Amino acid sequence: MQAFQLELPPPLTGGRFFGVGKYSYLVGAHPLPMIQKMVESMSQLQKEELQVQDKEHRKGCRGLLYQQVENLQEKVFIHAEEVNKLRSEEDGTDLEKHRDLLATENERLKQELEACKLQLQELTNQRRSCEECEYQRTENNALLQESLSQLQLEVAEKNAQILKQELEVQQKMDCLNEVEQRLNDSLRERAKAKERFNFRLWESQQTIASLKAQPPQIKYIVKRVEVESSKLKEALNEAQSQNRSLEEQVGMQSQVLKEMEQQLQDSRNISTWLRSQIQKYESEVERVHREMVEVVQTMKDEKNRAIEDAFMQAQTEMKAVHENLAGVRTNLLTLQPALRTLTNDYNSLKRQVRDFPLMLQRALQTTRAEIGEVVEEVRNTNHELLCKYRRELQLRKKYHNELVRLKGNIRVFCRVRPVMEEDVDGLEVMNMVTFDPEDDAVLHLYHKGKLVSFELDKVFPPEATQQDVFQEVQDLITSCIDGYNVCIFAYGQTGSGKTYTMEGMQGNPGINQRALQLLFAEVAEKALDWEYTISVNMVEIYNEALRDLLGKEPHGKLDIKLCPDGSGHLYVPGLTEFTVKSVEDINRVFEIGHMNRVTECTNLNEHSSRSHALLIVTVSGVDSSTGIRTTGKLNLVDLAGSERVGKSGAEGSRLREAQYINKSLSALGDVIYALRSRQNHVPFRNSKLTYLLQDSLSGESKTLMMVQVSPLEKNTGETLYSLKFAQRVRSVELGPMAKKTEVVSFPPADQMELDSRSSPNSSPGASSGRPGSLRKKLQISGRGKSPPL
Ligand SMILES: Nc1ncnc2c1ncn2[C@@H]1O[C@H](COP(=O)(O)OP(=O)(O)OP(=O)(O)O)[C@@H](O)[C@H]1O
Numbered sequence: 001m002q003a004f005q006l007e008l009p010p011p012l013t014g015g016r017f018f019g020v021g022k023y024s025y026l027v028g029a030h031p032l033p034m035i036q037k038m039v040e041s042m043s044q045l046q047k048e049e050l051q052v053q054d055k056e057h058r059k060g061c062r063g064l065l066y067q068q069v070e071n072l073q074e075k076v077f078i079h080a081e082e083v084n085k086l087r088s089e090e091d092g093t094d095l096e097k098h099r100d101l102l103a104t105e106n107e108r109l110k111q112e113l114e115a116c117k118l119q120l121q122e123l124t125n126q127r128r129s130c131e132e133c134e135y136q137r138t139e140n141n142a143l144l145q146e147s148l149s150q151l152q153l154e155v156a157e158k159n160a161q162i163l164k165q166e167l168e169v170q171q172k173m174d175c176l177n178e179v180e181q182r183l184n185d186s187l188r189e190r191a192k193a194k195e196r197f198n199f200r201l202w203e204s205q206q207t208i209a210s211l212k213a214q215p216p217q218i219k220y221i222v223k224r225v226e227v228e229s230s231k232l233k234e235a236l237n238e239a240q241s242q243n244r245s246l247e248e249q250v251g252m253q254s255q256v257l258k259e260m261e262q263q264l265q266d267s268r269n270i271s272t273w274l275r276s277q278i279q280k281y282e283s284e285v286e287r288v289h290r291e292m293v294e295v296v297q298t299m300k301d302e303k304n305r306a307i308e309d310a311f312m313q314a315q316t317e318m319k320a321v322h323e324n325l326a327g328v329r330t331n332l333l334t335l336q337p338a339l340r341t342l343t344n345d346y347n348s349l350k351r352q353v354r355d356f357p358l359m360l361q362r363a364l365q366t367t368r369a370e371i372g373e374v375v376e377e378v379r380n381t382n383h384e385l386l387c388k389y390r391r392e393l394q395l396r397k398k399y400h401n402e403l404v405r406l407k408g409n410i411r412v413f414c415r416v417r418p419v420m421e422e423d424v425d426g427l428e429v430m431n432m433v434t435f436d437p438e439d440d441a442v443l444h445l446y447h448k449g450k451l452v453s454f455e456l457d458k459v460f461p462p463e464a465t466q467q468d469v470f471q472e473v474q475d476l477i478t479s480c481i482d483g484y485n486v487c488i489f490a491y492g493q494t495g496s497g498k499t500y501t502m503e504g505m506q507g508n509p510g511i512n513q514r515a516l517q518l519l520f521a522e523v524a525e526k527a528l529d530w531e532y533t534i535s536v537n538m539v540e541i542y543n544e545a546l547r548d549l550l551g552k553e554p555h556g557k558l559d560i561k562l563c564p565d566g567s568g569h570l571y572v573p574g575l576t577e578f579t580v581k582s583v584e585d586i587n588r589v590f591e592i593g594h595m596n597r598v599t600e601c602t603n604l605n606e607h608s609s610r611s612h613a614l615l616i617v618t619v620s621g622v623d624s625s626t627g628i629r630t631t632g633k634l635n636l637v638d639l640a641g642s643e644r645v646g647k648s649g650a651e652g653s654r655l656r657e658a659q660y661i662n663k664s665l666s667a668l669g670d671v672i673y674a675l676r677s678r679q680n681h682v683p684f685r686n687s688k689l690t691y692l693l694q695d696s697l698s699g700e701s702k703t704l705m706m707v708q709v710s711p712l713e714k715n716t717g718e719t720l721y722s723l724k725f726a727q728r729v730r731s732v733e734l735g736p737m738a739k740k741t742e743v744v745s746f747p748p749a750d751q752m753e754l755d756s757r758s759s760p761n762s763s764p765g766a767s768s769g770r771p772g773s774l775r776k777k778l779q780i781s782g783r784g785k786s787p788p789l
Pocket of ligand 1: 417418420462493494497498501609610640708
C-alpha cells in the first residue's frame with residue numbers, strides 16, 4: 001500500500017479559520033475561500049483515508065480514487081493560485097487608480113488654465129493702461145485668445161477621452177465582477193458536491209467501523225467482506241463518477257479562467273494604450289504650458305519695453321513741452337501789448353459791424369436809385385436804337401429794292417458750260433463762244449463765220465464756279481425774306497447745264513440747295529426779332545400737266561385755282577408742302593422729289609429735258625415786336641430744253657412734247673415781255689407754267705433768267721437762239737417808251753432766228769440802259785440799233 005502525501009499551499013493572508021468538528025472553513029477577505037475550504041477538507045479527508053489505508057491494507061482499490069482526488073486538488077490549487085496572482089497583479093483597482101490620476105491631472109490642468117486666464121486678464125488690464133502698445137497688445141491678445149481657445153478645445157477633447165476611458169473601465173469592472181460571481185457560484189457548487197462526497201465517505205467509514213466492531217464469524221465474515229467489498233466498489237464507482245463530474249466542472253472553470261485571462265489581457269492592452277495617451281496628453285499640456293509661459297514672458301518683456309519707451313518718450317516730450325512753455329511765456333510777454341491793440345481793433349470792428357446793416361441799407365438804396373436811372377437811360381437808348389434800326393432796315397430794304405429796280409426787276413444772266421470730255425469724242429472741238437475781258441456782261445458767238453455779240457446783265461464763263469453764280473443771285477434770294485416774290489429760271493437747250501446750275505451735283509450743290517441754306521442762315525440771324533417758317537413744294541409740268549413731286553400720288557394731275565377768299569391769288573389744291581428747318585430736311589425733300597420724278601419716267605434725262613421742274617420755297621415771317629407779317633416766295637425753275645424739235649420734223653409724242661415746250665416757253669417770254677413793258681394785260685393763262693407763277697411774276701416780284709449755252713460748234717444754232725431769247729427779254733425797257741410799246745406776242749423760235757439772220761451783227765443790248773462796254777463799242781461803230789420786237 002502506497003502512502004499519499006499532499007502538499008498544501010500556505011493559507012493566504014487576511015483569512016480566519018472556523019472549524020466545526022473535523023470540517024473547517026476559511027472565511028474572510030480571501031478571493032477563493034471555497035477552493036481553500038475544499039483543499040482543507042480534502043487534506044483532512046486524505047489524512048483520514050490514510051488512516052483507513054493503514055488499517056485496511058487490503059483495500060488497494062482505493063488507491064486510484066485517492067490519486068484522482070489528489071490530481072484534482074492539485075489542479076484546483078494551481079488555478080486558485082493563478083487567480084490570486086492575476087487578482088493581485090492586474091486588479092481592477094489599477095484602472096480606477098489611473099482614472100483617478102487622470103481626473104486629478106485634469107483638475108490640475110483646469111486650475112492651470114484658470115491661472116492662465118487670470119494672468120491673461122491681468123495682462124489685458126496692464127495693456128489697457130499702456131495706450132502706446134495698443135496695437136501690439138491687441139495682436140498678442142488675439143493670439144493668446146486663439147491659443148487659449150485651442151487649449152480649451154484640447155482640454156475638452158481630453159475630458160471627453162477621460163470620460164470614455166472611465167466608461168470603458170467601468171465596463172471592464174462590471175465584466176470582472178460578473179466573472180467573479182460566476183467563479184464563486186461554481187466554487188459553491190463544487191463545495192456542495194464535495195460536502196456530499198464527504199458525507200458519503202463518512203457514511204462508508206461509519207459502515208466500515210460498525211462492521212469492524214462486530215464479532216468475527218469466519219465463514220460468515222468472509223461472505224460479508226465480499227458483500228462489503230461490493231458495497232465499497234459501488235461507493236468507489238460513485239466516487240469516480242463524482243470525480244468525473246468534478247473534473248468536468250474543473251474543465252469548465254479552467255475555460256472560464258481562460259476567458260478571464262483573455263479579458264485581463266485586453267484590459268492590460270487598454271491600460272497600456274491609456275497610459276500612452278495620458279503621457280501624450282501630459283506632454284501636450286506641458287508643451288502648451290511652456291508656450292503659455294513663454295508668451296506670457298514675451299508679453300511681459302514687451303510690456304516692460306513699451307513702458308520704458310513710453311517713459312523715455314514722455315520724458316523727451318515733457319522736456320520739449322517745458323521748452324515750448326518757456327518760449328510761450330516769452331511770447332506771451334511780447335504779445336500782451338499786441339493783444340491790447342487787437343482788442344481795441346476788435347471793439348472798433350464790432351461797432352462797425354453793428355452799424356453795417358444801416359450803412360448797407362443806405363448804400364443799397366442809393367445804388368438801386370442809380371441802377372434804376374441807368375436802366376431807364378439804357379431803355380431809352382435801346383428804344384432809340386431800335387427805332388434807328390427799324391428805320392435803317394426800312395432804308396436798307398428801300399435801297400435794296402432801288403438797287404434791284406435799277407438793275408431791273410427782270411435780269412438776264414448767261415452761263416456758258418465748259419467743253420466736256422464726252423463732247424471731244426476724238427475730234428478737235430472748237431470753242432465758239434468768247435468773252436470780253438473788260439466787260440463781264442458781254443459774250444461773242446462765232447456763228448456761220450460771223451461774230452455775233454450779246455450784252456446781258458452778267459455772263460458766267462465756263463470756269464465760273466457754282467459759288468460764283470450763287471454770289472450774284474443771293475441778293476434776290478434774301479429779298480424773299482423781306483416778303484418779295486422771286487423767280488429764277490434756268491433756260492437753255494438740252495445739255496447746256498440748266499440742271500447743273502439749279503440742282504448742282506453731289507458735293508457741289510447748285511442754286512436750289514444754296515438758296516435754302518442761305519435762307520436758313522438769314523432767318524437764324526433775324527431770329528431775335530422775327531419768327532420765320534420755310535416751306536417747300538416741288539412740282540413738275542409735263543405736256544401742260546401739273547404733277548406734285550412730293551405727294552404720295554405723284555401721277556395725279558393738279559389744277560390751279562383762284563383762292564375762294566376773293567384776294568385774286570392762285571393756289572393748287574392738294575399740293576404737298578413740307579416745312580424745312582435744316583439742310584437734312586432739304587436733302588430729304590429733294591430725295592422724295594427726285595424719286596417721284598424717277599418713278600414716273602423710263603429715261604430720266606429725256607424726261608427732265610422735256611419737263612419743267614419747279615421748287616417753290618415759301619418764307620413766312622412775323623416780327624415778334626411789331627407783329628408785322630411777311631410772305632415771300634422763291635420759285636426755282638429748271639425749264640425744259642429749249643431746242644427747236646419742231647423744226648427737225650419730229651412726229652407723234654415727240655412733236656406733241658415739243659409743241660407744249662415751245663408753247664410754254666413762248667408764253668413765259670410773252671409774260672416777261674408784258675411785265676417789263678408794263679402792259680395792262682399780262683398773258684399768264686397761256687401756259688400752266690406762267691399761270692402757276694402768276695403771283696410770283698407780277699407786282700413787286702423779281703425775276704432772273706439764267707440762260708445756259710453750250711460753247712460747242714454743233715450747238716451754235718441753239719446757242720444763238722437762246723442768246724437771242726435772252727437778249728429780247730432783257731431788251732424790253734421799262735419806262736415811258738416801254739409803256740408805249742404795244743402788246744405783242746413773244747416771237748416764235750423761227751422768227752427769232754430770221755431776225756438774227758437779218759441783222760447778225762446787231763446787238764439788242766445796245767438799247768438797254770446798262771452802260772456796257774459793248775454798247776459803247778457799238779455806238780462808236782455806229783451799229784448800236786435796237787432790233788424790232
Ligand atoms: N458749268 C458747268 N461745269 C461743269 N459741268 C457742267 C456745267 N454745266 C453743265 N455741265 C455738265 O454738262 C452736262 C449736262 O448738264 P445738264 O444736265 O445740267 O444740262 P441740262 O441743260 O439740264 O440738260 P437737260 O435739259 O437734258 O436737263 C452734265 O454732265 C453737267 O454735269
